[in-house]
Amino acid sequence: MEKKLKVSYDKLAVHYAKDVDTKTFNAYYERPAMIKAIDTIKDLVVLDAGCGAGFYTEWLINNKAKEVFAIDFSEKMVEYTKNRVVDKAKVLLENLNEKLSFENNYFDLIISSLTLHYVRDLDFTLKELSRILKPNGKLIFSIHHPIMTYLYFSLENYFEDILLEDVINKVPVYFYHRSFDTISNSLYNNNFLIERIIEPKPIYKFKEEDEKNYKKLNKKPHFIIFKTIKRAF
Structure with missing residues (x-):
């Protein structure tokens, strides 16, 4: 499955590089909330874990992070980020x-x-991220909202971790549905404390581009953001 996903994202790299900066679900929904959660990064050593086509990597540089690293498992995504x-x-x-x-x-x-x-x-994965993060360092991440995956894919059991398939630009992609319980336990077991949970809503610019989904996202969540801190012992 991992090989299939890698092939899919190598194929999607051109699409991401071309569209991700202005795609409504990224630019006017996830990104404003994520950037607000990240807040000040000046003089910090930062990792962009799963950099895609490099939007956040560039944003980190432009906002004066002391040192920026970016990683991705797709060779094409790495190439686009390097070029950027x-x-x-x-x-x-x-x-x-x-x-x-x-x-x-x-x-x-x-x-x-x-x-x-x-x-x-x-x-x-969280164990590895905890290992490389300083005590009191922060991990901030966005994922599919568990309620969205449960409802959208009509799952029989919300609490079951399950691999799902979706299609982006006619390319199949695979991801996991996990419950809040699974996610929060994984964070706690790997020394992360949840500082904030953010269920973003789209900004008004989204409505100008896609009024139908704007209304939907103001009623049902699609993404969720976790702002966490690594416990210092």
Whole structure:
């Protein structure tokens, strides 16, 4: 399944590079809330975990992060991000399903935009992110809202972790539905405390582009953002 997902995102890389900056669900829904949650990054060492085509990587650079790293498991996404930021960030081919190459306690902040619902073993991935994050460092990530996946895919059992298939630009993609209980337990078990949970609503610009989905998103959540902090012992 991981190989299939990699093939899918290599195919989608051109689409992401072309459209992700202005795509309504990204630009006018997830991103404003995510950026507000991230807040000040000046002088921080930051990792963009699942960088895609590099929007957040560039944003981190432009907002004065001390040092920026970006990782993705798609060679094409890594290539697009490198082209976008040139030598202003270290962009690496890394897989969040595997042990990461970074030292323990290296980062002040890790962000991950709409990526962690793709990982095979959330506990393993969060353990790795915890390992490379400094005590009191923050992990801020957005994922599919569990209520959305439960309703949209008409799941029989909300509490069952299940692999789902969707289609983006005629390309199949695969991701996991996980309950709030699963997510919160994985965070707690890997030394993360939840500071805030954010259920974003679209900004008005979304309505100008897509009024139908604007109304839907003001009634039903699609994404959710977790702002967490690594416990210091």
